[in-house]
Amino acid sequence: MIIEIELDSDVPLYQQIRDRVVEGIADGRLHAGDSLPSTRQLASDLGINFHTVNKGYDTLREDNVLRLTRKSGAVVTRDPTSGPPEPQYVVKWAGRAKTILADAIAHGMSTDDVLTACREIVTEFKRGDTP
Amino acid sequence: MIIEIELDSDVPLYQQIRDRVVEGIADGRLHAGDSLPSTRQLASDLGINFHTVNKGYDTLREDNVLRLTRKSGAVVTRDPTSGPPEPQYVVKWAGRAKTILADAIAHGMSTDDVLTACREIVTEFKRGDTP
């Protein structure tokens, strides 16, 4: 999977890497067992420091999404079929979701608009998930 | 409305203040015209510096959510009935939503789980909104 980032975004580079990998897993372009580019390779491709890639991969490893080995490089260890998340994850996630959903509502999006948008996004994931 | 924050969160304090106010607006505890505590008062209540509260309020003012006057202090100027958001807001919001929804899917939440959770959250907003 090709990872693209915005060098001049306000989102930290390492987090953009994290976000792109997670989105790749969500929409089915990445599955458990797939390999990602080595840190140095990806850093070279993106034109950034390999420490930055390293940090991005590391946050995914801490999240049990990647396995990092000296031998095989970065390997995806989890995808939507790997079973349900831990309850504590769901709780934390709901807190983050609440904040972003509240933002939409407070700014004038209707309940329907918000839910429709969410449905479209996750449907887009599902569509790519079964190619 | 009582604002509570986590002093040891990785989310900046000023942004937590912002998030709590926005959530208050979304769930109907705050309406356009309502007053918020003064910066120094809230800072005192939360045990933090008033500059931090100031910054949180300031981000809300930039977003046309609060009005800060030397006379009346901080006053809410926007709520879900204040009209639809600008199209560019919706686009940016969708990008943020995609990241968080992808995170849930990648961590094993099913499409239905995610959408149900979203629906519950916004329904909870709506319930409080019409007391």
Next chain:
Amino acid sequence: MIIEIELDSDVPLYQQIRDRVVEGIADGRLHAGDSLPSTRQLASDLGINFHTVNKGYDTLREDNVLRLTRKSGAVVTRDPTSGPPEPQYVVKWAGRAKTILADAIAHGMSTDDVLTACREIVTEFKRGDTP
């Protein structure tokens, strides 16, 4: 002339009073010799503290636009026919104008748009000036 202000503007109340009087002079609704409401009267009409009105009038007095007497109240002492401004005024004014014109240009308004807008504004003044 009826003076109207926005109680919840980010522009200080005393300066709004000043701005409205100046606009009244510019567009011909106020002429040299005209009387303005007394500070207490205007304060009452606007629902604000008379000290605030006092301050607004005072800035106009410092600028030789108003004369404040115990007897006649506030009297306009200058209008567009009272002769040219002092050179130092023009220099200061040009500095302020440069800032606001630069803002328009930097934000994408064309030279023509800016000049046309300025012409319309001053023409509007002139139209009211000769009733």
Next chain:
Amino acid sequence: MIIEIELDSDVPLYQQIRDRVVEGIADGRLHAGDSLPSTRQLASDLGINFHTVNKGYDTLREDNVLRLTRKSGAVVTRDPTSGPPEPQYVVKWAGRAKTILADAIAHGMSTDDVLTACREIVTEFKRGDTP
């Protein structure tokens, strides 16, 4: 571009910084992509606190005029060729312009004087804009 401010002006320092940058963009000394001094560097040059520079830069970022990154520092993201402003900007701008133009007229500048001065200022911008 060299930024100069007046330490004893009644205009806040952070706003003077903002104004000088905007003027630099308007008159063509600054273009999209140009770098500005780092906050600490500029603060040191001007003999003021870096927080003050920070606030000035921050207002420009909110206005989509600057991009602040930890990597490249402060980079200009907008110039007169970046497209037209939003309609609501023009409306607000016209209000500000009216106040300052009325001030000139009320102080005795003729309609022609005012328009000529405006034309000279924006022409000066244009002249620098195409070197």
Next chain:
DNA sequence: GTGGTCTAGACCACC
């Protein structure tokens, strides 16, 4: 080394 966040304390402008 860059900007970001937070604290602390001072003084001013406005009302």
Next chain:
DNA sequence: GTGGTCTAGACCACG
């Protein structure tokens, strides 16, 4: 009493 501005110094996050 309110928010606004400025200074000063600390530590963190990012690259």
